[in-house]
Amino acid sequence: MTEMSPPGWHTDPGYTGTGPVQERWWDGSRWTDQLRIPPAAVRRRRIRIGVGVTAAVVVLAAIAGGVLMLTDGSGRTKNTSSDAASPAPSLPSGQNGQGGPGDGGRSPAPDQQQPQQPPSEDGYVTDVMSGVSLPVPDGWKGQSATIGASVSTGTYTCPADTSQKCERGGVFAAPAQALKITARTAEAAAKADIAVNAKESYGGKAYGAISSHQQLKSEPVTVAGQKAYLVRWKVVTKKGDDGYVQSLVLPSPHSADMLVVVRSGFDISAEAPSLSVMDEITKGIKAASGTGSGSGQTA
DSSP: GGGSOOOOOEOOOOOOOSSHHHHHHEEESSSEEEEEEOGGGGHHHHHHHHHHHHHHGGGGGSSTOOOOEESSSSSSSEEGOOOOOOOOOOTTTOOOSSSSGGTTTOOOOOOOOOOOOOOTHHHHHHHHTTTEEOOOOOOOOOESSOOOOOOOOOOOOOOOOOTTTESSSEEEEEEEEGGGGSSSSHHHHHHHHHHHHHHHHHHHTTTTTTTEEEEEEEEEEETEEEEEEEEEEEEEESSEEEEEEEEEEEEEEEEEEEEEEEEEEEETTTTTTOHHHHOOOOOOHETTOOOOEEEESOO
């Protein structure tokens, strides 16, 4: 019965109830090593921007790790990265849900090799595809994944829509292509992304939309040893706290042809982290260890 379940994303069967929940890919016969941040966990604000990753990862075929991702023409994926709902398969008898030898010794076909498991490093979370690691400030929560990585202060009830959860502060990293950013330079990509970031973070129902914004920074910076570009806005919302949003774009330390977007958003309130924490996180971004994806370049 288990092996007849169709391929799909399901809650990681190895989840112990500690830390953020991730989803693991079931290929129809076994649990793979492919993980993602579930769309349900990325609903709003800095973490919500991960939805763009799961919807657009189809463009990342063969960029890193040999992941096979096909599109059905509608912008959604099929085969190895389908979002289509399917019955959640139970863990096959005798398997531990973590892949490898525990799942019958099967290996994926050559064109369906899975990306690496997110490496574990104290104080950091890693976006394997992008090849970058984000520092996790004291008291914050972090989540690594094959595509996308995030850190946040935790949630509270959104001021304009009490059915949603917001964060006082959060940072999210993902490949630019996964966010449908087509600009070819870090500067152009950062300038294109900041309005999207602001809308994702503070627009819509959660804060009653954005009434105005002020640009605070638009400048080249060096991050993870790469020539990056940073744009930062202060936004005024119609309800609830105002906020700071930042779009940082850099070339992947492990693949010169890939741009990486790091989106940040902080409330402006006594309960929120200070803007200096955003600067500290930005400066602390580094090349991920053990996630080389083609060029072998390191920072």
